[in-house]
Amino acid sequence: MKIETEVETKAKELLSTRDAYGDTLVKLGRANRDIVVLDSDLSASTRTQLFAKEFPDRFFNFGVAEANMIGTAAGLAASGKVPFASSFAIFETGRAWEQIRQSVCYPRMNVKLVASHGGITVGEDGGSHISIEDVALMRILPNMTVIVPADAYETARAVEAAACHEGPVFIRLSREKFPVCFSESCTFEIGKAPRLREGDDLAIISAGLMVSRSLDAAEVLSREGIEARIINCSTIKPLDEEEILAAARGTGAVVVAEEHSVIGGLGSAIAELLMEKEPVPLSRIGIQDRFGISGKPEQLLERFGLTVEAIVQAAHNLLLRKNSSPRIASQK
Amino acid sequence: MTIADAQIERLRDQARQIRILVLKMLTKAGSGHTGGSLSAVEVITALYFQKMRIRPQDPTWEDRDRFVLSKGHGCPALYAAMALAGFFPIEELMTLRQMDSRLQGHPDMRMLPGIDFSTGSLGQGLSAANGMALAARLDNKDLRVYVLMGDGEIQEGQIWEAAMAASHYKIDNLCGILDFNKLQIDGQVLEVMSIAPVADKWKSFGWEVMEVDGHDFSQILPALNRAEEVKGKPSLIIAHTIKGKGVSFMENQSKYHGVAPTKDELKKALLELGA
Numbered sequence A: 001m002k003i004e005t006e007v008e009t010k011a012k013e014l015l016s017t018r019d020a021y022g023d024t025l026v027k028l029g030r031a032n033r034d035i036v037v038l039d040s041d042l043s044a045s046t047r048t049q050l051f052a053k054e055f056p057d058r059f060f061n062f063g064v065a066e067a068n069m070i071g072t073a074a075g076l077a078a079s080g081k082v083p084f085a086s087s088f089a090i091f092e093t094g095r096a097w098e099q100i101r102q103s104v105c106y107p108r109m110n111v112k113l114v115a116s117h118g119g120i121t122v123g124e125d126g127g128s129h130i131s132i133e134d135v136a137l138m139r140i141l142p143n144m145t146v147i148v149p150a151d152a153y154e155t156a157r158a159v160e161a162a163a164c165h166e167g168p169v170f171i172r173l174s175r176e177k178f179p180v181c182f183s184e185s186c187t188f189e190i191g192k193a194p195r196l197r198e199g200d201d202l203a204i205i206s207a208g209l210m211v212s213r214s215l216d217a218a219e220v221l222s223r224e225g226i227e228a229r230i231i232n233c234s235t236i237k238p239l240d241e242e243e244i245l246a247a248a249r250g251t252g253a254v255v256v257a258e259e260h261s262v263i264g265g266l267g268s269a270i271a272e273l274l275m276e277k278e279p280v281p282l283s284r285i286g287i288q289d290r291f292g293i294s295g296k297p298e299q300l301l302e303r304f305g306l307t308v309e310a311i312v313q314a315a316h317n318l319l320l321r322k323n324s325s326p327r328i329a330s331q332k
Numbered sequence B: 001m002t003i004a005d006a007q008i009e010r011l012r013d014q015a016r017q018i019r020i021l022v023l024k025m026l027t028k029a030g031s032g033h034t035g036g037s038l039s040a041v042e043v044i045t046a047l048y049f050q051k052m053r054i055r056p057q058d059p060t061w062e063d064r065d066r067f068v069l070s071k072g073h074g075c076p077a078l079y080a081a082m083a084l085a086g087f088f089p090i091e092e093l094m095t096l097r098q099m100d101s102r103l104q105g106h107p108d109m110r111m112l113p114g115i116d117f118s119t120g121s122l123g124q125g126l127s128a129a130n131g132m133a134l135a136a137r138l139d140n141k142d143l144r145v146y147v148l149m150g151d152g153e154i155q156e157g158q159i160w161e162a163a164m165a166a167s168h169y170k171i172d173n174l175c176g177i178l179d180f181n182k183l184q185i186d187g188q189v190l191e192v193m194s195i196a197p198v199a200d201k202w203k204s205f206g207w208e209v210m211e212v213d214g215h216d217f218s219q220i221l222p223a224l225n226r227a228e229e230v231k232g233k234p235s236l237i238i239a240h241t242i243k244g245k246g247v248s249f250m251e252n253q254s255k256y257h258g259v260a261p262t263k264d265e266l267k268k269a270l271l272e273l274g275a
Helices: A017-031 A049-054 A066-078 A089-095 A097-105 A120-125 A134-139 A152-164 A209-223 A241-251 A266-277 A297-303 A308-324 A326-331 B005-029 B035-039 B041-051 B072-085 B090-095 B125-138 B157-168 B198-204 B217-229 B263-272
Strands: A014-016 A035-039 A059-061 A082-088 A112-116 A145-147 A169-172 A177-179 A195-197 A202-206 A228-232 A235-237 A254-261 A282-287 B066-069 B145-150 B174-180 B208-213 B235-240
Touching: A014 A017, A014 A152, A017 A035, A017 A049, A017 A112, A017 A152, A035 A049, A035 A066, A049 A059, A066 A082, A066 A089, A066 A097, A066 B125, A066 B157, A082 A089, A089 A097, A089 A112, A089 A134, A097 B125, A112 A152, A120 A297, A134 A145, A134 A169, A134 A235, A134 A254, A134 A266, A145 A152, A152 A169, A177 A209, A195 A209, A202 A209, A202 A241, A202 A266, A202 A308, A209 A228, A209 A254, A209 A308, A228 A241, A235 A266, A241 A254, A241 A266, A254 A266, A254 A308, A266 A282, A282 A308, B005 B035, B005 B041, B005 B072, B005 B090, B005 B217, B005 B263, B035 B041, B035 B072, B041 B072, B041 B145, B041 B217, B066 B072, B066 B125, B072 B090, B072 B145, B125 B145, B125 B157, B125 B174, B174 B198, B174 B217, B198 B208, B198 B235, B208 B217, B217 B235
Parallel strands: A035 A059, A035 A082, A082 A112, A112 A169, A145 A169, A202 A228, A202 A254, A254 A282, B066 B145, B145 B174, B174 B235, B208 B235
Antiparallel strands: A014 A177, A145 A235, A195 A228
16 A cells, blocks of 8 residues: 655644643633642743733742642642642653652642643753653553643633642643644543544544644545544543543554653553553554654654654554454454 | 740640650551651640641631641651540541551541641642642631641752742741751761751741740740741741650660650650650
8 A cells, every 4th residue: 555645734723732721721810719820930931921910919930949839739729729830841740740749649639730842842942851751750640630632722621621620630731833623612521532533444542733643644544545533532541441442442453643752651541451451453653762852843743753644654554463463353 | 925834734744645645656556757756746736735726626627727747757746636636536546557547657638637738758848838828828818837847858959949939928827847856867967968057048048037945835835926926938946856855765866767666665665754
């Protein structure tokens, strides 16, 4: 089968997930006096500055001190506040991991961690700032909910859902604007992985930026006569087991795509689930156990194999495995 | 405010009872932190039986004063004080560290109502206390937040991040207390990693600093009262204490940091305490 390399990219609108966060926080702040916002010297980048301007009394900047920011958020939550604490993904989840464990997750504090600058698209700042581990670091923690929205509209809904959810939530956002996948009227429910496209030949399950790329890959595959089911797995924890198992059962082959290390993120979560309950040929697209480097986001996505072409290629390889698998062949 | 002798006598007796319970529960548990529980007894007694506004029958009362035991391993002293104050039955103390007990090895706010924050990993309590104090300010509540730190604990960097923030945000409804017993697991604090000059460090971070004999109620109580009058900045009471206080053979011995008394040691200790 010949691989289609020319991807027709419809001129998709680009919108920033962190802008959506900043705007949504202000709206939430107007509706709920208990919403407080914390940052550690990155409020311009994380967009919490918008909240700070409107609600200076409910905004706390801690300077370059993420551990104390998280610990203070936990104390505010213990007294009934709904704190949103923001930084870059690697500092928020890495630098302050043990504070998140001990002071947020262990006592099940109602703290919302919303980090910008997740993934390889951080770009020019390079490997020190490119967070490829944050989802893994948060996913392992009991009581934590982990959300990676696919676009700006879903981000707004996810931030609202986090504010209503009782307990710790981590939302990963990005520096780069994302192609829009949904509309302003989109819905979001924690723990639900909506099917964005029907298909029975294979399933592509993705999160974040890779959702729009998966949709593009499905178009390419469709032209070849391959129908891919697309699932937006924006809630990485708790996983929508029902939908994912149905996808594995219904298609017999699963590609997972994420802008994160293949170790510990969405790919791992799906592999763990399927290996136990519905083993099918699986392919993980993500960053292959290496650190990021400086470059333009688009160059890095290409270099690290997070492209539409990579998804199409993985689908082709997977279908060969699916069709030669004796177990699955015997079931047919 | 003068503190009546009778009042101090009452507190002394409560502290003695707490010590007895601490030793009994640790012996029963067979593990736990004896030295740092005993050094903190008077401070915890002063807070729970004199200073703090609490309702043991209504442990989640919104307007209560808060207490964060940042040195979470000292929890036997806290549990004993809470039981004596009426938060839960005294017999429950003997379940310390056992499976399914609400009295976890380090305080767990989700298991035991009345614990204001879960601690155990050192260095995190001051940040949480700051958060509680800020929340009270936002809600116009006049409650106060107390946080007890260990001297070894303040080697943690997060303490100084939080110390900076408390003074930056002028958190004056917060009172820190340092259980300065001079010992940590590996030996003398000054030898393991010196925190000197400790008072100057906190002063330079913008705190009002007081030093007291941490086993003398006639010094602890006036300091707690004075802290309440300090406006525009947080207060720290450096409580000079003795690790293992009250049991002669445990005093100033770092080996009793993380070890429970044996049955024989308990017998001797109880004799000394007149139990």
